[in-house]
Structure formats: C-alpha cells, structure tokens
Amino acid sequence: MAVTLKDIAQAVGKSVSTVSSALNDYEDVSQETKELVRRVAREMGYMPNIAAQRLRRKRTDTLGWILPTFGPRFSDPFFSELLAGIGNESALNGFDLLVSTHAPGPDEDEAYRRMVSGRRVDGLLVVRTRSNDLRIAFLAEQGFPFVAFGRTQQDFDFPYVDEDGVSGMNLVIQHLIDLGHRRIAFIAAPPDLMFATYRLAGFRGTMERNGLPLDESLIVLGDLTQHTGHQAAGELLDRPDRPTAIAACNDLMALGAMAAAQERGLIVGQDVAITGFDDIPLAQHSHPALTTLHQPIYRIGRMICDMLIKCIRGESLPERHVLLQPSLVVRRSSGG
Amino acid sequence: MAVTLKDIAQAVGKSVSTVSSALNDYEDVSQETKELVRRVAREMGYMPNIAAQRLRRKRTDTLGWILPTFGPRFSDPFFSELLAGIGNESALNGFDLLVSTHAPGPDEDEAYRRMVSGRRVDGLLVVRTRSNDLRIAFLAEQGFPFVAFGRTQQDFDFPYVDEDGVSGMNLVIQHLIDLGHRRIAFIAAPPDLMFATYRLAGFRGTMERNGLPLDESLIVLGDLTQHTGHQAAGELLDRPDRPTAIAACNDLMALGAMAAAQERGLIVGQDVAITGFDDIPLAQHSHPALTTLHQPIYRIGRMICDMLIKCIRGESLPERHVLLQPSLVVRRSSGG
DNA sequence: TTGAAAGCGCTAACAA
DNA sequence: TTGTTAGCGCTTTCAA
Numbered sequence: 001m002a003v004t005l006k007d008i009a010q011a012v013g014k015s016v017s018t019v020s021s022a023l024n025d026y027e028d029v030s031q032e033t034k035e036l037v038r039r040v041a042r043e044m045g046y047m048p049n050i051a052a053q054r055l056r057r058k059r060t061d062t063l064g065w066i067l068p069t070f071g072p073r074f075s076d077p078f079f080s081e082l083l084a085g086i087g088n089e090s091a092l093n094g095f096d097l098l099v100s101t102h103a104p105g106p107d108e109d110e111a112y113r114r115m116v117s118g119r120r121v122d123g124l125l126v127v128r129t130r131s132n133d134l135r136i137a138f139l140a141e142q143g144f145p146f147v148a149f150g151r152t153q154q155d156f157d158f159p160y161v162d163e164d165g166v167s168g169m170n171l172v173i174q175h176l177i178d179l180g181h182r183r184i185a186f187i188a189a190p191p192d193l194m195f196a197t198y199r200l201a202g203f204r205g206t207m208e209r210n211g212l213p214l215d216e217s218l219i220v221l222g223d224l225t226q227h228t229g230h231q232a233a234g235e236l237l238d239r240p241d242r243p244t245a246i247a248a249c250n251d252l253m254a255l256g257a258m259a260a261a262q263e264r265g266l267i268v269g270q271d272v273a274i275t276g277f278d279d280i281p282l283a284q285h286s287h288p289a290l291t292t293l294h295q296p297i298y299r300i301g302r303m304i305c306d307m308l309i310k311c312i313r314g315e316s317l318p319e320r321h322v323l324l325q326p327s328l329v330v331r332r333s334s335g336g
Numbered sequence: 337m338a339v340t341l342k343d344i345a346q347a348v349g350k351s352v353s354t355v356s357s358a359l360n361d362y363e364d365v366s367q368e369t370k371e372l373v374r375r376v377a378r379e380m381g382y383m384p385n386i387a388a389q390r391l392r393r394k395r396t397d398t399l400g401w402i403l404p405t406f407g408p409r410f411s412d413p414f415f416s417e418l419l420a421g422i423g424n425e426s427a428l429n430g431f432d433l434l435v436s437t438h439a440p441g442p443d444e445d446e447a448y449r450r451m452v453s454g455r456r457v458d459g460l461l462v463v464r465t466r467s468n469d470l471r472i473a474f475l476a477e478q479g480f481p482f483v484a485f486g487r488t489q490q491d492f493d494f495p496y497v498d499e500d501g502v503s504g505m506n507l508v509i510q511h512l513i514d515l516g517h518r519r520i521a522f523i524a525a526p527p528d529l530m531f532a533t534y535r536l537a538g539f540r541g542t543m544e545r546n547g548l549p550l551d552e553s554l555i556v557l558g559d560l561t562q563h564t565g566h567q568a569a570g571e572l573l574d575r576p577d578r579p580t581a582i583a584a585c586n587d588l589m590a591l592g593a594m595a596a597a598q599e600r601g602l603i604v605g606q607d608v609a610i611t612g613f614d615d616i617p618l619a620q621h622s623h624p625a626l627t628t629l630h631q632p633i634y635r636i637g638r639m640i641c642d643m644l645i646k647c648i649r650g651e652s653l654p655e656r657h658v659l660l661q662p663s664l665v666v667r668r669s670s671g672g
Numbered sequence: 673t674t675g676a677a678a679g680c681g682c683t684a685a686c687a688a
Numbered sequence: 689t690t691g692t693t694a695g696c697g698c699t700t701t702c703a704a
Contacts, residue, residue, distance in 0.1 A: 002455070004681060015691045020683060030689060047453035051390035052681035055696050060387070062434075067423065072634040074420040075617045077411040083419075084410040087403065087437030091447075096456065098398075099435040101423030111427075117383035119338070120432065226621040255621065262623035281411045282618070285562040285591065287598035298408040340697060351675045356699060366673060388697035391680050 003046045011040050023048075062096040063308060064121035066111050066135075068128050069101045070223070076252065077280045078297060082149075085301020086125065093309050095122075104128070109138055116144050123308045125149070129160075130192045147308040149300060150194050159311060161303050161322040165195050165277075168293045168326035169202025169247070172275045175291070175328060176245045177210050179336055181273060185218040185243035187232045187253050199249050199277060218243055222253045229253025233260035237272070244272060245334075251276035251283050251292055258286065258333065269335040279329055288332030295326050339382045347376050359384075398432040399644060400457035402447050404464050405437045406559070412588065413616045414633060418485075421637020422461065429645050431458075440464070445474055452480050459644045461485070465496075466528045483644040485636060486530050495647060497639050497658040501531050501613075504629045504662035505538025505583070508611050511627070511664060512581045513546050515672055517609060521554040521579035523568045523589050535585050535613060554579055558589045565589025569596035573608070580608060581670075587612035587619050587628055594622065594669065605671040615665055624668030631662050 005023075009016045014033065022029045022037035054060050065086060067079060083099075090097045098121050102111045112135050115121050122145065126135055129150030139146045140156055148160040176184055186203045189196035200219070207214050220236060222228035229248055236243055237260060246261075248254035254276030258268050266272050269288045276283055276292035283290040303322065310317055330336045341359075345352045350369065358365045358373035390396050401422060403415060419435075426433045434457050438447045448471050451457050458481065462471055465486030475482045476492055484496040512520055522539045525532035536555070543550050556572060558564035565584055572579055573596060582597075584590035590612030594604050602608050605624045612619055612628035619626040639658065646653055666672045 002453070006681080016681090017683075017692080018690055021690090024683085028689060033689080045453070047450075047455075049391070049681050050454050050456060051387055051396070052696090053683080054387035055385070055391050055680090055698085056682045056684085058696075067419070069420045069423070072420060073417065073617055075413040075417040075633075077413050077416070080413070080416045080419075081409065081411040083403070083416075083435070084405045084408060084437055087405070087435065091436060091438075097435050099419070099423065099433050100427060101420055102427075117338070117381070118386050119383075120386060226618055230621050255618065259621050259623035259625075281409050282562055282591065285566050285595050287595035289595075297411075341699095342697080352697090353676080353699080354674055357674090360699085364673060369673080385697050388680090389699080391682085392697080392699045394680075 002049070003044045004049065008037065008041050008044060008046060011044065012036055059312075060096075060120065060122050061094060062098050062121045063090050063123055063125065063305065064098045064100070064115045065125040065127075066108075066115070067099060067101045068104045070103060070225075074101075076224075077282060078250075078278055081280070081297040082127070082301040085298040086305045089302040089305035090309070093306075095309060109134055112138055116142055122312045123147070125304055125308060129194045131194055131197060132192075145308065145311045147304045147311065149304050152194060157320070159307055159317055159320045161300055161307070161324065163195075163295050163300075163324045163326050165198030165326075166202040166205065168277065169199045170206045171326070171328040172277070172291065172293060172334075173203055173206035173247060174210075175330065175336060176247065176273055176275065176334060177206070177212070179273065179334065181245040182212060183215070183218065183241070183243040184212075184245045184247060185220065185236045187220055187222045187229055187246060187248040187257060189222060189224050189249040189253075196249055203247060222249065224250050224252060226252045226256035226259075229256025230260045231256075233257030233274075234263075237261060237264055237266065242272075245274070246272065247275045249277060251278045251280045251290060254290055254292065254333075255282065255286055258288075258290070269332045273334045273336075275334050277326075283329075284331070286333075291331045291334035291336060292329055293326035294329050296324070300324070338385070339380045340385065341382075344373065344377050344380060344382060347380065348372055396432075396456065396458050397430060398434050398457045399426050399459055399461065399641065400434045400436070400451045401461045401463075402444075402451070403435060403437045404440045406439060406561075410437075412560075413618060414586075414614055417616070417633040418463070418637040421634040422641045425638040425641035426645070429642075431645060445470055448474055452478055458648045459483070461640055461644060465530045467530055467533060468528075481644065481647045483640045483647065485640050488530060493656075495643055495653055495656045497636055497643070497660065499531075499631050499636075499660045499662050501534030501662075502538040502541065504613065505535045506542045507662070507664040508613070508627065508629055508670075509539055509542035509583060510546075511666065511672060512583065512609055512611065512670060513542070513548070515609065515670065517581040518548060519551070519554065519577070519579040520548075520581045520583060521556065521572045523556055523558045523565055523582060523584040523593060525558060525560050525585040525589075532585055539583060558585065560586050560588060562588045562592035562595075565592025566596045567592075569593030569610075570599075573597060573600055573602065578608075581610070582608065583611045585613060587614045587616045587626060590626055590628065590669075591618065591622055594626070605668045609670045609672075611670050613662075619665075620667070622669070627667045627670035627672060628665055629662035630665050632660070636660070
C-alpha cells in the first residue's frame with residue numbers, strides 16, 4: 001500500500017540503507033544520490049513509517065501531557081491557552097503531543113505508568129503540582145524526563161517553571177490595602193495544590209506585614225470554578241460584617257464572585273472590590289474589567305515544552321528552575 | 337532495560353510465540369500456561385513495546401485531533417470541555433489521543449497529511465467544519481477514517497454529529513420577538529464556518545417569518561472571541577437607532593457584548609437584551625446570567641469519539657448523521 | 673498445545 | 689561512497 005524505503009531503493013536502483021542514509025542527510029552519501037533519492041521519494045509520496053522508526057531508534061519523538069480534568073464540565077480557558085503554547089512549541093521541534101485526560105486521584109498514577117512503561121512518549125509535562133506529588137515522585141524515581149509547571153515540597157530536584165504566587169498575591173493585596181481596604185476576604189483553592197498554598201501565603205503575609213487582623217472566617221474554600229467563586233462570594237457578602245474586598249485565588253472564581261456581588265445590587269469596584277489571578281482573556285472583557293495578576297500562559301506552555309525537549313535531547317538547561325514574576329494589572333473591579 | 341517477551345519466555349521456559357499467544361488470550365494455549373505466563377509477566381512488570389506492536393499489527397490504536405487555534409491567546413472553554421469528552425471516551429476504549437494545534441489556513445492540510453501518511457493515527461476528528469472543507473475532502477479522498485463535528489456543503493457523504501443551528505437560533509430569536517423586540521442585531525461569525533452560516537440563517541429566517549424588516553447594518557461580523565463581541569456590540573449600541581436586542585453567534589461574544597452594554601450604563605435584560613449560543617459554564621455565572629442555547633458539549637465529544645472508533649473497527653454506525661436539537665435556556669440577560 | 677521461522681519498515685555497524 | 693547484514697520487539701503462519 002504505502003511507499004517504503006524498499007520501493008524507493010528499487011526505483012533508483014540503490015540499496016535500502018543508502019536510501020535511508022540519503023534521506024537522513026548523512027555525510028557519507030554523494031550529493032548526486034541524495035538529490036536523486038529525495039526527488040524520487042517526493043514524487044512517490046514517501047512518508048516514513050514512524051512505528052518502524054520508533055522501534056529502531058528507541059525513541060518516540062512524542063511528548064505526553066496528562067490533563068487533570070475535574071468532572072465532565074471541565075472547561076478552563078487557562079488550559080486551552082496552555083495547550084496552544086505546548087502544541088505549537090512541540091510541533092516546531094518535530095514532536096508529537098499525546099494528551100490524555102484524567103481526574104486527579106489515586107488511580108492517576110496508572111495513567112502515568114502507562115505512558116512511561118509502554119514507552120509511549122519520551123517525556124512528560126506535569127501541571128498543577130501538589131505539595132506531595134506522587135506523579136513527580138514516580139517520574140523522578142523512574143528517571144523519566146519531565147518538566148513541571150509548579151513546584152512541590154518534596155526535597156529532590158527537578159526542572160520546573162513556576163510563577164511566584166506569594167509575591168503576586170502580595171502585589172494585589174497591597175494594592176487593595178493601599179486603596180483603604182481593611183476587611184479583605186480570600187477565596188482559596190484546595191490546599192494540596194501548590195499554587196493555592198503560595199497564593200494563600202501571599203495573602204496572609206501581606207495582611208500581617210500591614211498589621212491587619214486576619215479574620216479566618218473570611219477565608220473561604222473554592223475549587224477554582226466560577227461556580228464555587230459565585231457561592232463563596234455569596235456567603236461572604238450575605239454576612240452582616242461583610243468584607244469590602246474579595247481576592248480570589250484565580251480569575252474564574254473572581255468572575256463568579258463578581259456575579260454574586262452584582263446579584264446583590266452591589267457595584268463592583270465601588271461597593272466591593274474584587275480581584276483575580278491569571279489574567280485569562282475574559283478578565284479584560286468582563287464588566288467591570290477584572291483587576292488581576294498577569295501570567296504569560298501561552299509563553300509558559302512554550303517554555304516547559306522547550307525545556308522538556310532539551311532534557312530529552314540531553315542538552316543542558318540554561319535555567320533548571322524558572323520563577324516568573326506576575327505583574328499586577330489594575331482594572332475597574334478593584335476600584336483602583 | 338525494559339522487560340520483553342523474550343525475557344518472559346526465558347523465565348517460564350517457553351517460546352516467545354507461546355508467551356505472546358498466552359498474553360493475547362488466544363484459544364490454543366493451555367489454561368495452565370496462560371496463568372503462569374500472566375503471573376510472571378505481572379511480576380516482572382512487563383509492558384508491551386507499543387512501537388513493535390504497531391509495526392506488526394499495522395494499526396496505532398491512536399486517534400488524532402487537530403485543534404484549530406487562532407493566535408496565541410487561544411482560550412476557548414468550548415474546546416477544553418470537548419477535549420474532556422474526547423479524552424475520556426478514547427481512554428475508555430484503549431485509544432491514545434494525539435493532539436496537534438494549527439491555525440486554520442492554507443498550510444493546515446500539511447498537518448493532516450502528516451497524521452495520515454505517517455500512519456500516526458488510525459482516525460481523525462475534525463471540528464469547526466467549513467462550507468467547502470479541504471480537510472474533509474482530503475480525508476474522504478484518501479479513504480481515511482474520520483468523524484466530523486459539523487456538516488459541510490460538499491456533496492459526498494461522511495459521518496458527523498452536528499447541532500441544528502438553524503432551529504436553535506430560531507428558538508432564541510423567536511423568544512426575543514415574543515418579548516416584543518423588533519430591532520434585533522446579530523453578531524455573526526466568519527461565514528466560511530458552517531455553524532456560523534446555519535446560525536445566521538436561523539436569525540434571518542425567524543425575522544422574516546415574523547414579518548420583521550431586516551436591517552443589514554444590524555448584522556456585524558465577529559471572530560467568536562469576547563474581544564470582537566465587545567467591539568461589535570459597542571458599535572451597535574453607539575448608534576442613534578440602536579437595537580433593543582443583540583443575539584450573538586456564541587457565548588464568548590455575548591459575554592463581550594454584555595460588558596460593552598454595561599460600560600455604557602445600560603442594564604442588560606432591561607435596557608437591552610443579549611443572548612448567546614453554546615451554554616459554556618460561564619454563561620450561568622455571568623451577571624446577569626446569559627440566555628443561550630444549550631449544547632451537550634462533553635457528550636458531543638464522547639459521541640464523535642465513539643463513532644470514530646466504531647468506524648476504525650469496521651463496525652457499522654447505528655446513526656451516521658446525528659443532528660442534535662439545542663435547547664433554549666432562558667436566563668436574565670434576555671429579560672425573559 | 674507448542675515452537676520455529678519469517679517479517680513488519682527502519683537504522684546502524686561494518687565490510688567492501 | 690555504497691551495500692550487506694543484523695536486529696529492534698512483536699505477531700502470525702505453519703509445521704511438529
């Protein structure tokens with residue numbers, strides 16, 4: 001059916017290995033032969049059988065990414081933007097991208113094992129790191145190439161890119177304090193997620209540094225969706241001693257919180273300040289536009305992908321640990 | 337390094353072919369041997385080398401999906417939900433999912449050619465169909481298995497799932513008319529996209545059936561992002577003879593349109609009605625909540641994936657063409 | 673019920 | 689500069 005090296009060899013009257021060498025642009029083939037082979041290959045519509053290449057070369061030229069999905073209505077603009085970055089960068093380097101979806105949980109490592117032991121991919125991308133991350137422990141133990149978006153609290157070394165959630169949250173909380181807010185609520189995220197921990201720490205630290213009392217009941221837990229942001233803000237705003245500002249751990253929850261405030265007749269940015277984190281495209285086009293911390297999501301996707309490819313190729317990384325500083329984007333929702 | 341069939345064969349004192357047959361649960365191996373082989377395989381941590389399997393079996397057990405991404409800030413909640421459906425369904429059937437990103441355009445078919453000719457995948461998923469869709473023409477011509485989300489205007493047959501955009505848009509426009517609206521604007525999407533054409537046709541048809549004049553200047557083109565929804569609605573609302581209702585071709589643009597109205601001090605659902613299409617999770621948590629047409633996005637992902645796997649396996653499809661009826665979800669943004 | 677042998681399409685060491 | 693040979697790990701006749 002499909003054209004193979006053998007067919008080309010026959011057509012040009014050379015051996016299979018010569019054809020292979022010519023196509024791989026090896027030194028020890030005459031320029032003439034190379035050109036002839038390449039021309040004929042193109043004419044015949046040759047495409048290498050990648051299964052055969054993989055078997056022989058013992059590499060797949062494929063990257064793996066296991067997306068942590070939470071239930072069927074998983075719909076996070078953050079991830080689609082990250083995917084765009086990862087997809088483009090891997091394509092640029094001739095790598096395929098194998099994506100698999102899996103809810104976080106105990107049988108999650110099954111998915112990782114499958115990727116690693118089946119030699120389906122040459123390396124893995126890990127996102128949403130957790131303080132004690134079994135996926136990372138597994139990969140490190142196996143000596144399998146991977147790059148993480150996020151740090152952990154395990155005490156071994158691995159390559160990662162992360163944003164500085166502490167200083168990011170510091171910027172936005174300080175911004176609120178400078179605007180005169182004293183009672184600031186925080187919509188937190190599951191504490192096993194590292195970035196949630198950092199952002200919460202940033203909140204606590206900034207409050208403390210400014211000598212502001214920390215009312216623990218003003219820290220409410222969400223799950224990163226607009227739904228829980230909506231709920232959490234509703235509860236906060238229905239209290240008699242309601243906060244004057246609400247900082248959410250991410251944009252999606254902040255957007256939900258804005259809706260909750262508006263349903264109660266409050267003017268966001270005036271009666272109550274609301275802030276997010278991530279700067280997804282929607283943040284700019286909500287009403288009022290959302291004050292948040294900008295993360296170069298697309299660029300992060302490209303970075304972790306690029307680092308992983310370098311690891312796989314055995315090249316050394318210029319920076320094994322990258323910590324990005326999020327920048328504060330002040331819009332109307334904070335009243336600033 | 338890794339455990340192979342040969343290692344197991346050695347360990348149990350049988351031949352490689354017997355071990356292979358045992359592991360594949362063939363008839364002609366004794367029960368004893370099967371159990372022995374399986375136990376030892378598990379103990380040794382055997383995982384088949386899929387490159388070798390693929391080379392031999394001449395199939396990849398992999399599905400491909402080329403995501404149409406538009407620029408770096410590609411961030412569409414619709415796609416992440418679709419991905420969740422596709423990912424889960426393919427995993428359930430033992431298929432891997434190869435994802436690649438590519439902007440729509442002339443060199444897009446390169447990406448399709450790569451997937452097909454390199455035999456990287458057994459079948460492809462095509463989304464965002466266009467009226468004259470070269471990707472579909474190519475795949476059909478190659479006789480390569482694929483399932484589309486959306487129809488085309490080409491006159492050959494292929495399996496697809498689609499939503500009935502005409503009747504969907506009909507529902508929501510009729511809803512607006514029933515509320516008393518006469519000057520209804522429409523934020524359209526690029527007309528080469530089939531779904532955009534259907535939705536626009538639904539708008540035109542409903543207006544006409546109700547004997548309402550169609551002011552062509554009230555039809556503005558967007559690109560499906562909240563950004564252009566924002567812009568388009570801004571222009572519409574700044575006109576002296578501004579519309580009393582704006583129907584957007586999708587939710588993201590509707591969300592942008594709502595922000596534009598609110599920036600102008602208008603109360604959405606009262607001073608101006610705004611509607612969307614898709615019912616992404618954000619639609620429910622915007623303020624006011626968005627009147628829109630519900631599509632079972634996750635389920636659509638599972639359906640097209642399931643259909644594709646059936647095609648690959650040579651099973652016949654119970655329904656080769658599925659047309660889903662979107663349901664109207666009336667929320668506050670339409671004032672209904 | 674089992675095993676020997678062939679070969680999927682490719683690469684790479686080595687010989688010519 | 690080119691060709692011969694071997695073999696990656698697996699499946700699948702076919703013969704024993």
